[in-house]
Amino acid sequence: MASIERTAYPRFKRNPLAKELDTLYTPTEDELKFAYAVSRKESSRFSILLLLKAFQRLGYFPSVENIPHAIVQHIRTASGISHEVSPVYAELKTLYRHHQIIRQHLNVAAWNDNGLRVAGDAMAAAAEVMDNPADLINVAIEELVRQRIELPAFSTLDRHSRRIRTLVNNRIFETVLTRLSPSERKELDSLLEIVPNPQKKSLFFTIKQLPKRSSLEHLQELLDHIVKLADMVGSDQHLASIPYAKIKHFAAEAKALDAAELKKFAPPKRYVLILSMIHRARIQARDDLADMFIKRINQIHRRGKDELERLRIKYRQKTEHLVATLADVIDVLETQPEDEAAGRTIRTLLTKRGGTSALQDDCAAINAFSGDNYFPLLWRFYRSHRPTLFRMMRLLTMTSTTEDKSLMLALEILLKHEHRKSVLIEETVDFSFTNERWKRTVLEKTEDGELINRQHFEVCVFSALAGEIKSGDVSIRGSEAYADYREQLLTWDECEPLVEDYCNQLGFSKNAQAFVISLRDLLANVAAEVDAGFPDNKALGLNQSGMPILKRSTPRESKASARALEAALLQRMDERNVIDVLCNVAHWTRWNRHFGPLSGSDPKIENPGERYILTTFTYGCNLGPAQASRHLRGAVTPHMLSFINRRHANTNKLNAALKDIINHYHAFELPKLWGSGKSAAADGTKFDIYDQNLLAEYHIRYGGYGGIAYHHIADTYVALFSHFIPCGVWEAIYIIEGLLQNSSDIQPDTIHADTQGQSAPVFALSYLLGIKLMPRIRNWHDLVFFRPDRETTYKHIDVLFKDVIDWELIETHWKDLLRVVLSIKAGKISSSTLLRKLGNYSRKNRLYQAFRELGRVVRTIFLLGYISDMELREQITATTNKVEAYNGFSKWLFFGGEGVIADNDPEEQEKVIKYNDLVANAVIFQNVVDQTRILRLLKEEGFPVNREDVATLSPYVTGHIKRFGDYIIDSNAVPEPIDPTLPI
Structure with a gap:
C-alpha cells in the first residue's frame, strides 16, 4: 500500500x-x-x-x-x-x-462509476510517464477536485492506482518480452550470473562501472566499457515507444538492486529493468567520454603552456647573451666611424661570443618560442593519445548543430589520413573553424607550395572539436549532456500560443520591434539619469585620471542593545544534539515521510521514520554507516543504514524533504525580519573527494581534489537548493537552475552571486525568465559598458562606454530567444544545459551571439545602477555574506570522515550534499523555534526587544549543538507544539 x-x-x-x-x-x-x-x-x-x-x-x-x-x-x-x-x-x-x-x-457530484472513470483515466494517462503510486493518486485527486467529484476512501485510490500501474507496466513488460528472442533473453539472464573473475562479480555489476579521473589509461578503459555496453543485448528497438521518463525510473530501480535481488523478479519485468539500465549506461558512458575527452585536450594544452614557459626560462640566459652581444656591436659602430675597421672588430667580437653559426642557432630557437604560441609544442604531448582519440572517433557519431560544416569536413580529412606516415600532406582545408595562430602553425611553405603539417593538423582538429562539443556547436548522438539541444526545444508553432500570456506576465512587448525599442529606451533613460545625477551622487567619485570610482560606505558597528540581546539569547539556548534536532523537526514538519522504497510502497522495515532520521544524520554529517553504527550503540547496523540510503532515498526525495522544512520555516515571523524571501544568493564551497572519479578536479584556489557544493540561500538564511559540480565548471551556469528547481513557498525573484555571475548570457537568460540578476562585482572597470547608439554621449560618465549594442541582432533572433525561454519553462531543457552551451564563446552560434548581445544591454543597465547606488551594493554584499556564512555553517555540521566525501558515484555525492542541507536546515529550523520562544519570554520579562536588534540575529548559531559522543534516538519523544503564526 x-x-x-x-x-x-x-x-x-x-x-x-x-x-x-x-x-x-x-x-x-x-x-x-x-x-x-x-x-x-x-x-x-x-x-x-x-x-x-x-x-x-x-x-x-x-x-x-x-x-x-x-x-x-x-x-x-x-x-x-x-x-x-x-x-x-x-x-x-x-x-x-x-x-x-x-x-x-x-455543487459536488458523489463518488460513483463516473468518478471511478475520471480517476482511472487520469491515472492511466499519468502511468505512461510516472511509476510511483503516490504520484498517480495525486494526479487522480487533482482531476477529481477539478471536476468537483467527491473523493473516495484512500484505500480505493490506492487499489486503483496499483491496478492501473500494474496494467500499464505489464503491457510494457510483455511488449518488450515479445521483442526479445530466446537467445537475447538467455543473454540477459547470464548478466546476473557470477563470472570467474578476481572480483567474483556478475556482468550486471560491470554495467554500473563508474569512470575514474581523467587520464589516458582511464580514457582507454572508458572506451573499452563503451564497446562492452555496445556488444550487450539491447537496442533502441527493444525499448521503442516506452516514454523516456519510464526508462529512467526503471534504470534507477535496477541501479539500486544487485544481481541476486534482480533474479527474484518475474522475467518480463527483470528484462525491462536490465535493458533500461543498459540503455542509461550507454548514454551516461557517452557523456562521460565527452567530459574526459575535453579534459584530456585541456590537459594537453596545459602541458604545452608549461613547456613553453620552461623553454623561455631555459633560453633566458641565451637571450641575455644575445642582447649583450648586440649592445657591444652597437658600441663598436658608435666608437669606430670607419666601416672596414668596425667590421673587423665586430667579426672578432662575434667569434669570441661563440661564432655566427651558434649565435644564429640561438636566434632561431628564441624566435621559435617568442610570443605565446605554444601550439607547435603540443604534438609531443598529444602523440601518446593519438590511437585512443582515433578509436574514440570511430565509436562516436558527431554532427554539427550549425550551418558551418568546416570542422566536420576537416575531421573527415583527418580520418582519411589516419595511417599516413609522412608529416606533410596535400589537402584543401577550410580553416574557418579555428584561429589564425593555428593556421600559421599547421601550414608550411615548401617548394611545392603551402602544405599541411599532418601532426599539427591533428592536434588542431581535436582541439577545435573539444571546444565545439563543449559549446554545443557539435553534438554527440546517443548522448544526453552533449545531445543536439535544438531537438530539446519547443517548435515555434508550439511556442506561438504561449507568447502573449508570457509577455503580459513579465511586462514584455509582444513583437520583436517593440521589444527592442522598449529595451533601448530603458538603457538610454537609465544612462541619462545616472549621468545627470553624477555631480550629487555620493556613491561615485573621480580619480586623478578622470575615471569614475566607487566610494566606500562607512562600516556599521552593531549597537550595544543588539549585542546584549544576542548574549541573552545564547545564554538561554537549550543544549541539543543533532539527532534530537532531526527528531523534533521531523515531528513538526514530517519531512521524513518522503523517504521510502522506489516502488512507492509502504516501507517493510521496522520503525521506518526512525531509520530515515538516522540515515540522514549518518550521511548529512558524513559519518558513514560503519562509524555511525558504532556511536549509535548498536541501534542500527551499517548494512541497514547503507540499505536505506541505497533503496529508500534519492535526490527527489531529499528535495521533497527539504521543501517541507522550508515551507514550515517560512511561516515563522522571525525569518521575515531577516529578509523578505524575495532574494537569494548563490555561491559555491569546495568539498574534498577522492581523485578516482571523473568529477574530481584540482582546485587552484583551495588546493586539493574536490567538487563544489553550489548553494542557493534565501535572504532569510535557509538553504533552498544545492548542486554538486566539478571544480573546473563555470559556476554561473547553475545560478538560474537552482531557482527554477526550487519549488518551496519561498520564491525569490532576485538572485545575487559572486563575480562569476556577471556573464552576459546569464544576464540575458535571467532577464527573459523574469529573474533579477544582481551579482557582486569586484573589477567592474574591466567590464564594457554599451551605448544605446553611436551618437549618444554623456557629460560625466562617457569614459565608461566602449561599444554600441547591435539591436538588429536582438530583433532578428527575438523568436529564438523566446523559444529557448518557453522551452525552459515547459521543462524541455534545463537552464544549466543551455548555459553550458551558451557559456562558451562560439562565433558560429548565432543564438549564443543574440543572448550575449541582449545580456550586454541588461548588464549595462545593472552596472549603471550598481555604481551609482551605494545601498544596492550594500544589499548585495549583505545577501552574499549570508551564503558565505551558510557555507561555513553547513561544513561545521559535516564533521565526519575528515570532511571528505568518500563515494565516487556522482549521484551519491549529490545526495550527500543534499543530506547535509537537510541537517543544516533542520538545525536552522530548531534555532528559529528556540529563538522565537526565548524572544517572547524576554519580552514578557521586560527585556528590551526591538525589531532592529532582532534583525541582526542569525540562525547559524552552533554553541549549543553537540556533535560528538554516543548518539541515542528517541523518535517517540514529543517536542513542545509550535505555532509559527504567533508574534514574537
Missing part, C-alpha cells in the same frame, strides 16, 4: 493552529442560514455544519466521531451551539440525506 503521507490526500491536522481554525472552520452567515434551513434541531444543525466544513476542507465526508475535538469545539463556539448538544446521527438514513444535501449545496 502507498503511504498516505506521501500523497496529497487531504486529512485533518493533528493540532490545528488557532489561525487555521479561524480561516478554515469558521461558518459564514450563509452557511449558518443553510444549516438552519435544513434542520431546526440544534443537534442536527451542529452535525450538518461539522460535515459541511469538514467536506470543504477534505473533499470527502469523514465520520463525525473522527473530526478532531479542537475543530468540533471551534465550530460549536463560532455557531453559538450549546455545550450539551452532541453531533450524533441516530439513523444512517439521516446521515446519507445530509450528505446529499451538502453535495447539492456545494
